[in-house]
Amino acid sequence: MTAPATVRPRHEQENTVHRENGRTLYSRADLQQVHGLSESTLQNLWTNRADNAHPDAVIVDGVMHWYDDEWTPWYRELQRRRAAAATKNAPNLAGDPEEEVGPAEAARICGFADTTTVSHYVKSPPAGWPEPDSYDLLPSGRRRPKWKRWKLWRYVAERKGRGHAGGRPKGRRGLAYPYQGDERLALARRLLAANPDATNAELIPRLQEMSEKPYSRPTWNLILKTAREHPED
Numbered sequence: 001m002t003a004p005a006t007v008r009p010r011h012e013q014e015n016t017v018h019r020e021n022g023r024t025l026y027s028r029a030d031l032q033q034v035h036g037l038s039e040s041t042l043q044n045l046w047t048n049r050a051d052n053a054h055p056d057a058v059i060v061d062g063v064m065h066w067y068d069d070e071w072t073p074w075y076r077e078l079q080r081r082r083a084a085a086a087t088k089n090a091p092n093l094a095g096d097p098e099e100e101v102g103p104a105e106a107a108r109i110c111g112f113a114d115t116t117t118v119s120h121y122v123k124s125p126p127a128g129w130p131e132p133d134s135y136d137l138l139p140s141g142r143r144r145p146k147w148k149r150w151k152l153w154r155y156v157a158e159r160k161g162r163g164h165a166g167g168r169p170k171g172r173r174g175l176a177y178p179y180q181g182d183e184r185l186a187l188a189r190r191l192l193a194a195n196p197d198a199t200n201a202e203l204i205p206r207l208q209e210m211s212e213k214p215y216s217r218p219t220w221n222l223i224l225k226t227a228r229e230h231p232e233d
Contacts, residue, residue, distance in 0.1 A: 018060055024068040025058060031066070035075065036123035045075075052078060079120050097150035097225055100133050109152045128155050150225055154178075157218035178226045180233070184211065188220075188227040200224050 018025040026034065028042050045054055055071050057064040095101075103115040103122075112118065121129045122145055130152065132145035179185040187210055191203055204220045 018065060020058075025060060025065040026068050026071065027060075027063055027065050031071070034068075035072075045078075076124065076126060079117075079124065080126055095149050097148065097153070099149050100146040101149060101152075102136065102144055102146050106147055106152055109149065110156055126159075128158055130155060150222070153218050153221050153225075157216060157222050177230050179223055180230075182223070184215070184220075184223050185227055187211065188223050189231060192224070192227050192231070 017030060018027075028039065031037060031042055032039060045052065046057075048054070053074070055066050055074050057066060059065070101109070103118040107113075107115045107118050110118070122132070125131075130147055133148050133151070134146045135143040136146060138144055184207075188203070188207060191206060191210070192198070195203065200221055203224060204217055207220055207223075208214065
């Protein structure tokens with residue numbers, strides 16, 4: 001069934017992008033450029049609109065357009081739902097926190113089924129997704145992004161909608177370092193002081209026992225990382 005489309009008159013152009021009552025209208029070509037998506041991907045999204053709740057089109061001079069303030073939030077939410085469905089594996093928290101890894105390992109760290117979600121996030125990052133730390137230049141001329149493991153661990157610990165208990169407490173902006181003033185950090189510092197040679201894998205079960213509430217392993221990994229870097233306030 002064709003979604004309803006409202007016929008609008010042509011408006012003055014600004015950088016070829018249409019605007020109406022202060023709202024930006026994007027054609028499919030605009031969406032390709034802004035979001036880095038292929039024409040076939042955009043066509044598939046539109047074709048499957050009955051299932052994915054794609055926003056209705058507005059026709060400008062016979063060409064379909066969409067309001068940016070409707071389409072972009074819708075697409076980001078679609079990405080979030082797809083990522084949640086794709087995250088079937090347990091996050092991989094092994095390795096050197098400072099090591100930089102590519103999309104394949106980033107997908108394993110985050111528990112994604114494959115690199116598709118990582119590729120989407122590079123083009124249109126959700127809240128909390130880290131910027132790449134560096135890039136590898138491939139023979140084709142393309143650049144392959146790389147992230148430090150600990151930044152991906154932080155994303156896993158704090159991402160929304162995945163049921164991970166206890167990311168960083170809300171309202172903690174402006175801290176000198178992550179988890180400053182957090183009781184869990186004090187607990188981790190005490191345990192590290194008593195067991196300076198212990199690994200995170202050895203310490204986390206004990207922290208879980210000592211804590212009043214259960215928290216995810218990614219969260220404890222990040223807290224222990226801070227405790228090692230900042231043994232004192």
